[in-house]
Amino acid sequence: MPNGKMKWIRGGRIVTATEDFTGDILVRDEKIVAMGQDLKAMALGAEEVPAAGLLVFPGGIDAHTHLDLPFMGTSSSDDFQTGTIAAAAGGTTSIIDFAIQSQGKSMKDALNVWHEKAAGKAVIDYAFHMAVTDLNERTMTEIPGIIEGGITSFKCFMAYKGALMVDDGQLFRLMQMVKKLGGIVTLHAENAELIESLVPQFLKEGKTAPVYHELAHTAIGEGEATNRAISLSRAAGHPTYIVHLTCDEALHHVKDSLTRHRHPVFAETCPQYLLLDREYYERPGFEGAKWIMSPPLRTKGDQEVLWAALRDGFIQTIATDHCPFDFHTQKQMGKDNFAKIPNGAPGIENRMNLMYTYGVLQNRISLNRFVQILCTNPAKIFGMYPQKGTLAPGADADIVLFDPNVENTISVKTSKHRCDYSAFEGFKTKGAPVGVLGRGEWLFKDGKAVAPKGWGKFVKRARFSGTSEMVR
Numbered sequence: 197m198p199n200g201k202m203k204w205i206r207g208g209r210i211v212t213a214t215e216d217f218t219g220d221i222l223v224r225d226e227k228i229v230a231m232g233q234d235l236k237a238m239a240l241g242a243e244e245v246p247a248a249g250l251l252v253f254p255g256g257i258d259a260h261t262h263l264d265l266p267f268m269g270t271s272s273s274d275d276f277q278t279g280t281i282a283a284a285a286g287g288t289t290s291i292i293d294f295a296i297q298s299q300g301k302s303m304k305d306a307l308n309v310w311h312e313k314a315a316g317k318a319v320i321d322y323a324f325h326m327a328v329t330d331l332n333e334r335t336m337t338e339i340p341g342i343i344e345g346g347i348t349s350f351k352c353f354m355a356y357k358g359a360l361m362v363d364d365g366q367l368f369r370l371m372q373m374v375k376k377l378g379g380i381v382t383l384h385a386e387n388a389e390l391i392e393s394l395v396p397q398f399l400k401e402g403k404t405a406p407v408y409h410e411l412a413h414t415a416i417g418e419g420e421a422t423n424r425a426i427s428l429s430r431a432a433g434h435p436t437y438i439v440h441l442t443c444d445e446a447l448h449h450v451k452d453s454l455t456r457h458r459h460p461v462f463a464e465t466c467p468q469y470l471l472l473d474r475e476y477y478e479r480p481g482f483e484g485a486k487w488i489m490s491p492p493l494r495t496k497g498d499q500e501v502l503w504a505a506l507r508d509g510f511i512q513t514i515a516t517d518h519c520p521f522d523f524h525t526q527k528q529m530g531k532d533n534f535a536k537i538p539n540g541a542p543g544i545e546n547r548m549n550l551m552y553t554y555g556v557l558q559n560r561i562s563l564n565r566f567v568q569i570l571c572t573n574p575a576k577i578f579g580m581y582p583q584k585g586t587l588a589p590g591a592d593a594d595i596v597l598f599d600p601n602v603e604n605t606i607s608v609k610t611s612k613h614r615c616d617y618s619a620f621e622g623f624k625t626k627g628a629p630v631g632v633l634g635r636g637e638w639l640f641k642d643g644k645a646v647a648p649k650g651w652g653k654f655v656k657r658a659r660f661s662g663t664s665e666m667v668r
């Protein structure tokens with residue numbers, strides 16, 4: 197038998213985006229080396245991992261997180277260590293975080309800072325989107341090098357005017373440029389002018405409570421910006437990816453692009469937009485601040501539309517937009533002014549059980565579709581496939597053993613994230629990861645985080661090669 201650490205995952209129900217069968221997986225060192233029925237003969241000397249009665253999924257990929265992010269005068273409360281431990285416990289073995297360029301500085305500077313935040317701390321693999329906030333002749337020249345370095349997706353903000361926002365011309369030119377070089381532009385789509393008009397009007401009228409955040413960040417504004425983003429993408433003749441899409445107003449334009457214009461657009465949504473609604477902002481006192489995020493929670497009607505779109509292929513990925521701030525300290529910065537409440541909420545460890553419980557078990561999405569939107573599609577769209585996002589010989593041994601019978605109630609008391617509340621407090625879940633491997637190493641086992649510190653590695657991603665086949 198060749199040398200190397202082996203694990204024999206035996207008799208589990210193996211589920212990928214396209215397959216579903218009972219069998220074994222053999223892992224050697226960091227890779228899957230074989231998959232099939234009864235691999236006993238090959239497994240001599242391997243650590244045996246009994247998986248009968250368990251579902252076996254590829255490790256989840258969360259393509260939207262903000263760990264250790266300086267924002268609105270504070271920093272998100274999870275760093276790359278605490279945040280990725282929580283991710284692993286929830287069945288996520290890779291994240292794509294955002295390296296955010298500071299205005300007046302280079303993109304390279306931002307990347308150096310984010311590499312430093314993650315290296316030696318992250319316990320799961322990580323990649324970065326390059327968030328571009330200052331696009332000019334000089335910074336444009338950096339882009340070929342950024343893509344060469346394995347950062348093949350870019351993010352722009354159509355909101356946060358004067359802080360992070362880029363204008364339509366900059367956005368269009370960036371799309372044209374990355375099209376040539378093999379990248380993709382992802383977008384936070386909200387109409388900045390509407391927000392910047394409504395916020396001061398509310399404040400002037402003494403309307404300072406959390407609910408006014410939602411009233412300033414309208415679904416109409418999100419729809420308008422989504423349409424504009426897609427129009428620029430069509431003009432550039434290159435696909436785009438809409439991050440955290442929340443509502444029918446925005447989804448409408450994605451559907452229109454895919455069906456009427458046959459122009460590929462990818463859309464991502466998050467568990468909070470599927471399961472929580474705007475009534476959370478009307479909770480007594482200041483509690484609504486816990487769910488202040490942009491875009492905000494929408495209506496129950498929007499939730500149903502998003503679920504249908506996940507099923508029908510108009511939305512391709514689920515991410516968390518994990519961006520936690522402590523309620524008792526950080527969120528209080530906006531006690532007298534909703535516009536000063538740091539935007540974001542925790543969610544990195546709840547993606548898989550929530551989507552299994554409320555998606556698969558409620559027959560809103562199939563088990564294969566569940567794997568596709570949590571694992572495979574993010575890997576394909578963002579250049580990590582087939583190294584990640586599926587179970588196959590040659591792929592990284594990122595594997596989730598999922599017990600479909602475990603029942604839990606989500607609570608901050610049992611959460612591994614570093615934040616003083618859970619956005620999903622009290623939610624009942626059925627099914628949970630009981631063992632998680634990242635590149636063949638145990639990250640989470642029997643309820644305990646056991647990942648070696650700093651086990652996570654930077655993932656250099658391939659160039660964007662998305663086709664419309666991938667869209668649906």
Ligand SMILES: [Zn+2]
Pocket residue numbers: 260262517519
């Ligand atoms: Zn975000």
